[in-house]
Amino acid sequence: MENQDAVSALGALAQEDRLAAFRLLMTCGGEGMPSGEIAEHLDVSPTRMSFHLTTLERAGFLATRKEGRRVLYAVNQARMRALLSFLIDDCCGKNPAICGFSNTD
Template identity: 60%
Template structure:
């Protein structure tokens, strides 16, 4: 991953509501959650949640799809995996197991 893409993704996560939404979407897995469900679960106003989800999407960390009248968001596991690998690629002088990242994350793991 390029430095500029890592900064973009990390910047998107650098806010409490966005981080909470991202973590909730990670738990939801590839199926994702509708924006209204996310707002409800996190007790955030739907318009404010939409703003935060758009920021996460611009940061490449989530993708959206329309299902009828709902917009469903899910994590971009490729981007998340790339960011995690970027952050740990030089971990502990080439010994990533020290950082607890000795195995690759797979979408099936979520």
């Protein structure tokens, strides 16, 4: 990951509703959740939530899949790991394990 990619990724998460949706979806694992349920859970209008989910999807943080007529949103774990790895890459003299992190990417 390059600096500009990290800035873009962090920018996508730098909004209260998007961050809340992302954190909620992290609890779902690979199962995902439809936009309407996310909006209801977070007490956000469905239209507004759809806008935020699209922003997260464009940033690569979410993947979608169709299940019947529903579209389920799930976290793209690889994208999140790449961002976290980028952020901690130089931690503790390039030895993130010292700080309790492990760089898996």
